[in-house]
Amino acid sequence: MILRAEAVTKRFDDRPVLSRASLTLEPGQVVHVAGPNGSGKTTLARILGTLLPPDEGEVLVDDVPLSERRSQTRRLIGFASHAPLLYLSLTPVENLEFFARLAGARDGRRRALALLERFGLEQAAHRPLAHFSRGMLQRVVLCRALLLDPQLLILDEPYAGLDDAGILVVNQVLAEIRKQGRTALLIAHDKERGGGVITRAVRLRNGRVEDA
Amino acid sequence: MTFLLVMKKDLRLFVRDARFLATLGLFSASLVLILSVAFGPVFTEPPRLAAATVWAALFFAGVLGLTRSLELEGESGAGDALRLSGADAFSLYLGKTLANFALLAAVFILLLPLTAIFFDVGTLQALPGVLGVAALALIGYSAWGTLFAALARGLQARELLLSVLLFPSLVPLWIGAVKLTHAYWGGVPVAEVKDWLKVMAVMDVLGLALAAWLYEAVQEAGE
Numbered sequence: 001m002i003l004r005a006e007a008v009t010k011r012f013d014d015r016p017v018l019s020r021a022s023l024t025l026e027p028g029q030v031v032h033v034a035g036p037n038g039s040g041k042t043t044l045a046r047i048l049g050t051l052l053p054p055d056e057g058e059v060l061v062d063d064v065p066l067s068e069r070r071s072q073t074r075r076l077i078g079f080a081s082h083a084p085l086l087y088l089s090l091t092p093v094e095n096l097e098f099f100a101r102l103a104g105a106r107d108g109r110r111r112a113l114a115l116l117e118r119f120g121l122e123q124a125a126h127r128p129l130a131h132f133s134r135g136m137l138q139r140v141v142l143c144r145a146l147l148l149d150p151q152l153l154i155l156d157e158p159y160a161g162l163d164d165a166g167i168l169v170v171n172q173v174l175a176e177i178r179k180q181g182r183t184a185l186l187i188a189h190d191k192e193r194g195g196g197v198i199t200r201a202v203r204l205r206n207g208r209v210e211d212a
Numbered sequence: 213m214t215f216l217l218v219m220k221k222d223l224r225l226f227v228r229d230a231r232f233l234a235t236l237g238l239f240s241a242s243l244v245l246i247l248s249v250a251f252g253p254v255f256t257e258p259p260r261l262a263a264a265t266v267w268a269a270l271f272f273a274g275v276l277g278l279t280r281s282l283e284l285e286g287e288s289g290a291g292d293a294l295r296l297s298g299a300d301a302f303s304l305y306l307g308k309t310l311a312n313f314a315l316l317a318a319v320f321i322l323l324l325p326l327t328a329i330f331f332d333v334g335t336l337q338a339l340p341g342v343l344g345v346a347a348l349a350l351i352g353y354s355a356w357g358t359l360f361a362a363l364a365r366g367l368q369a370r371e372l373l374l375s376v377l378l379f380p381s382l383v384p385l386w387i388g389a390v391k392l393t394h395a396y397w398g399g400v401p402v403a404e405v406k407d408w409l410k411v412m413a414v415m416d417v418l419g420l421a422l423a424a425w426l427y428e429a430v431q432e433a434g435e
Contacts, residue, residue, distance in 0.1 A: 049296070050295075050296070051292055051295065051296070053432070070298075071298040071299075071300075072298065073298075074295070074296050074297065074298035075297075075298040077296065079292075079296055081289070083288055083289030083292070084288045084289060084290075085288065085289040085290055085292050085293035085296070086288055086290055086293065087221070087225060087284065087288070087290050088287065088288050089224075089225050089228045089229065090221075090224065090225070090228075094224070098217060098221050099293055099297055101217055102214060102217055102218070102294070102297040102299050103297040103298055103299065128228075144293065
């Protein structure tokens, strides 16, 4: 899947956050996006993640406008951001199984348990998320993003709250994505944390995407 | 069956929120008690007062329930995850509507004996008719309410906006519910008011049809 943002503009309260920003994500790429706070990194991630429509410009999926195949595209995207996008009164297994089955995966429970084991959460799999620490919650967020073996993984500050072991798992996931010819967009302040898996680095400046 | 998954998830979230359930139950029961004290101790027309009381209590309890239902999606961004699942928007709406219906039906089941005792109305013979009226009214309330709650999502004064939107839109439903409940509790012959059943059924279908047409746009316009 090739996802392309073309001359995308987004304003909040008439203040432009993105201004004719363009970015192409191709298979096998792990793209790191940098930029100061408020530069529009999260807005760009949400637009590419189909959660936010641009005011101007277009997002294309394999040269087809996103608006024409939004539902299908959403099933191919894994998205993790600042907000957990999870139900805090439910357990990790309940959350992951629900979202997997909602997207049509019949083996939701098996997928959930396998991912929780990979992220070292098997002991906490049946405890409500409301009792989780920041780092543990972040691991479940990553499990949700990976639940459907996404073709495009969008990670907005995935290292926040993670310990060294958690960071290692994220980088292993990114390495696998690259190896399997899938795509990842990584938003992180510290590029070094991405280890050697990043294939391209860009920077948001004045609402535009520039090569770093 | 996407809508069943969503309904089950919402009901599970309601059941785990003991504080919300206690608030909802106590609020609606208190309303019935206060109105029965205000209208009593000698009731001039118990079926009319009882019907008005139970439906007024359900309206306000419903606003609380509908607001909570949408908060579940907003609190930690889970609504975005629902959208990202790629699931059909109307199925998501239907699941939430059914969960809201079940919640309001539970409140109605709580209020029914309270109202019968405080106002001394109702017989077992009238029960199936009253339950049928309640089903029609609560389907409509849930159908319209879930749609309007989605519209009010993200606004600071959402409870106020929800009431402002819901009350005038659902006036035919409330009038029908009060008149038919009044009749089943012996106030007037049911035949005199049975046309309200058609009005309520039309409101139910209209609410669901409107949601089928609009819900996806409302869901995507959340930003």
